[in-house]
Amino acid sequence: MCMEKTDWEKCVDFHGHSCPGLAIGYRVSLAALDNLDEMRSGDEELVAIVENDACSVDAVMFLTGCTFGKGNFIYRDHGKQVYIFGSRNSNKALRLAVKDKVSEAQEGLDWEARINTILEMPENDLLEIKEIDMELPPRASLYNSVKCAECGETVMEARARVKEGKIVCIPCACK
Numbered sequence: 398m399c400m401e402k403t404d405w406e407k408c409v410d411f412h413g414h415s416c417p418g419l420a421i422g423y424r425v426s427l428a429a430l431d432n433l434d435e436m437r438s439g440d441e442e443l444v445a446i447v448e449n450d451a452c453s454v455d456a457v458m459f460l461t462g463c464t465f466g467k468g469n470f471i472y473r474d475h476g477k478q479v480y481i482f483g484s485r486n487s488n489k490a491l492r493l494a495v496k497d498k499v500s501e502a503q504e505g506l507d508w509e510a511r512i513n514t515i516l517e518m519p520e521n522d523l524l525e526i527k528e529i530d531m532e533l534p535p536r537a538s539l540y541n542s543v544k545c546a547e548c549g550e551t552v553m554e555a556r557a558r559v560k561e562g563k564i565v566c567i568p569c570a571c572k
């Protein structure tokens with residue numbers, strides 16, 4: 398019999414292993430989509446800002462459809478378990494912070510038990526969810542391309558530099 402994989406199993410496949418961090422990202426993403434009344438973002442109607450680069454953010458990318466390549470996944474290097482989601486459809490933004498008691502709840506447990514604890518915890522114990530005012534970043538724009546006068550490779554116009562009167566790419570400009 399062929400069983401459809403659960404969203405959690407698909408997250409584990411995407412991330413490469415099952416871990417407590419991924420479980421946090423899974424819960425954060427579902428809570429955000431639920432509270433924002435959003436579906437997975439096919440285009441750029443949803444924006445995610447993550448304040449860490451741990452395992453959890455893979456679940457965020459996978460479940461919300463906010464990805465680095467689409468420009469609607471923004472990383473802020475704050476080292477905090479904080480996740481912000483904004484919707485262009487509803488103009489609503491939410492800040493989700495993982496509560497301290499989540500690490501306390503995992504104390505003394507083995508790996509599997511930690512994961513299950515996070516997956517099964519009531520949302521109120523797990524997350525502090527606040528609606529916030531947020532200016533959503535502009536949609537990704539398509540830039541013209543220019544050719545670097547030194548290496549000959551194509552570079553986005555907005556990233557090109559001028560060096561001794563010639564248009565060059567950043568690596569060539571820094572040489």
Ligand SMILES: [Zn+2]
Binds near residue numbers: 412415416418419452
């Ligand atoms: Zn992991």
Ligand SMILES: [Zn+2]
Binds near residue numbers: 550568
């Ligand atoms: Zn170049």
